[in-house]
Amino acid sequence: MNLHQLELDSKTFVDRPLKADPKVVRDEFLKKFGGQTVENINSQELLAFRERYFDKEGQELEKCNIPGWQELPPKIARIRDETLKHFAIFLNKRWKDLCRQVKPIKHPQRHSLIVVPESFIVPGGRFREFYYWDAYWIVKGLIASNLYKMVKNMLTNFLHCVKKFGFMPNGGRVYYLRRSQPPFLIPMVYEYYKVTKDTKFIKENFNYLVKEFEFWIKNRSLIVQKYGQNFTVYQYRTVSNVPRPESYRVDVEAAVKVKQEDRQKFFQDLASAAESGWDFSSRWFKDRQTMQSIETTNVVPVDLNALLCWNANILKYLASINSIPKKLRAISNTNIFKAGDKKKVAEFESKKESISEALNAVFYNNTEKSWFDYNLRTKSHNVIFYPSNVMPLFTQCYSEIEYEKPADIVNFMDRSNLFGYQNGVPTSLETSSGEKWDFPNGWAPLQHIIIEGMRKSNNPDVQELAYKLAKKWVLANYRVYQATNQMWDKIDIIGTVPKPGSGGEYNVQDGFGWTNGVILDLLATYYDRMSVPKTSQKENSASMFKITPYLPATIKITSTGIGKKDENSQNKSDLMPQVMCFPCGHISLSLTDL
Structure with missing residues (x-):
């Protein structure tokens, strides 16, 4: 067909x-x-x-009512800027347009749809079913809209898939069962727990979260040798070696230029790139430009390893919650790990430390002072900027004592000239691939990873840069919405004329779940700071950086508490590196307001 x-x-x-x-x-x-x-x-x-x-596509699904939806939820009501508040109200209404549930199906074997028990939010456009990693940012937006029951519905569906298939697939179709997507289920449950404290849900589903984690640990691991040591790392590596059913024709056409004996590997690399969510990008191409040079299974991605580190850390936390008696939980959170399942806590702590050690040994480049993907073919880093480099900041998978790392990452990004674009940070600096996960597109989840990674740092200057980037992204999407009356899966980050993104195997899609979710989350975070400029003049979004990392003033414990010690002091007994209340590095920067 x-x-x-x-x-x-x-x-x-x-x-x-x-x-x-x-x-x-x-x-x-x-x-x-x-x-x-x-x-x-x-x-x-x-x-x-x-x-x-064959029947018409999409008939198995119907629109649904969102439980607990309200026109002006508290986090939106408190947004100070009236224009942005109305923008958020519009996005909050969009959840109703994107809500779906499965109709009663008499013959499920006749459908490619994976039947799930609860309603869910779809991305939009051609993506008419649920998707895995999209859902994390949809969940963040639903939380900003106070739609906690809807979040629980989506998590229930994903856990249903884990119970049935042993892992969470790429999306809600049977043709996605041979691959997954970036493992965000455990972080989603964590985000849900933070706002609901639903310990019953954790207790009922903890073992299925472990099952999802173990799928990645068992099926996507490999050994890399560095500095004479073996490190266990993880990569996107599907078992599929045939054209993707949902992209059958484009895969077959792309394979025409590939030698017959190399085609199974080619199809595996295509599917593995799809598993990464970055389908497609110069990130996976040997020559950085052409699909035929794809080598996804030669790339060990830093973002997946940082994400699994976060998964392990969250499981460590949830393991303790899962086993704490209710009375003890009510007393104090400070004893949470002491009161929990010590064996499970220790198990996930060990796994987190193992992945964290590998992140430093395998992925960190001491020359550029940044994390990068590791290439198995060249046995070296792919020293190129992609937003995935920032994932260890987002997941906070670096040692507290490495206080300089956020500033170092900003330094690297500045050397790559990434902060001067009109509408956000580009997905890459590769201009020749024509792929949608490359320049000049900006994607909401990647912007969020960068922004949140910086915001979570202990460096006030890096935190301020996070705000500047958040404001730039929100206003860019607002301008695109004004120009097109739609929210899109990606936007063009370079143009002065607001427009959606481009490139890749299908047209730009409207909707759009994760874009809406990111904007709502950022507006909820910066509700009291962000505003639309009153002037009609063209905003200058260029940034000028003079970055000078330095060791912060030593922290000294005094009789009255914590105080700064004189930076010139030579009294080594006052050095307290374990006290991590000082800023994590320093940046001297000048940013023009948007």
Whole structure:
């Protein structure tokens, strides 16, 4: 069907339900077309066959009511700038447009849809079912909208998938069952717990969270040797070595330029890049430009390893919650780890430390003072900026004593000239690939990773830069919304004319779940600071940096508490590196307000 281009998008065909059982349709197809080559099949006869045996896509789902939805939830009501408050109100309403539930299905075997028990939020556009890593930023937005029951519904669906399949697949279709996406289920549960303290939900589902974690630990690990030591690291590496069903035609066409003996590996690398969520990007290309040079399984991605480090740290926390008697929990959070399951806590602490050690040994570049992907073919870092480099800041998977790292990352980004773009930080600086996860596109989740990674640092200057970038991103999306009356999966970060992004195997998509979620989360975070400029003059968003990391003043414990010691003091007994209340490094910068 897709090779005859009966659909504009290959995904449309594999989303169509069957009108009869799979065996009947298969037998009828072989009876009608068996023995013919694909090229010799008559397209009109094939179209007639499709109309006879396949229904229209998307009919298994229906819109739903969002439990607890309110027009002006508290976190939105407190936004000070009236224009941005109305923008947030609009985004809050969009949840109702993106809410779906599965209709009663009499013959589930006739559908590619994965049936789940609860309602969910879809990204939008061609993405008419739920998706894995999209959901983290949707959840962040739902929390900003006080829609905690909707968050629980989505988590219940994902845990249902883990129970049924042993892991969380890429999305809500059976053709996604051979790959996953970045493992954000455990962080999503953590975000839900932070605002609800729903310990019952944690106790009921903790083992399934462990099961999801173990899928990655067991199925995506490999050994890398550095400095004479073996380190266990993790990569996106699917078992699939055939064209992706939802992108069948484009995969087959791309493979034409690949040697026959290399095509299975080529298809595996395509699927593995899709598992990363970055499908596609120069990040996975040997020559940084062409799809045919893709080598995803030669790349060990820093973001996945940092994310699994965070997973382990969260599981350590949830393990203690899972086993603390209710009375003890009510007394104090300070004894949480003492009161919890010490064996489980120790197990996940050990795993977190192991991944953290590998992050420093395998991914950290002491020359550039940044983390990078590691290439197995070259046995070296891919010393190129991608927002994924910042993931260890986002997941806080670096030692507290490494207080200079946030400033060092900002230094590297500044040397790469990343802060002068009109509408945000680019996904890469590669201009020739034509892929959507490259320049000049800006993606909401990547902006959020950068912003939150900086905001979570203990460095006030880096935190201020986080605010500047957040404001830039929010206002850029507001301008695009004003110009197009839509929210998009990505936007162009370079143009003075607001517009959505471009490139890749399908057109830009509207909706859009994670974009809306990120904007709502940022507005909830900076509700009292952010505003739309009153002037109609063109804003100058260029940034000028003079970055001078320094060792902060030593912290001294005095009889009256914590105080700064004179920086010139030579009294080494006053040095207290374990006391991490000082700023983590320093940046001297000048930023022009948006």
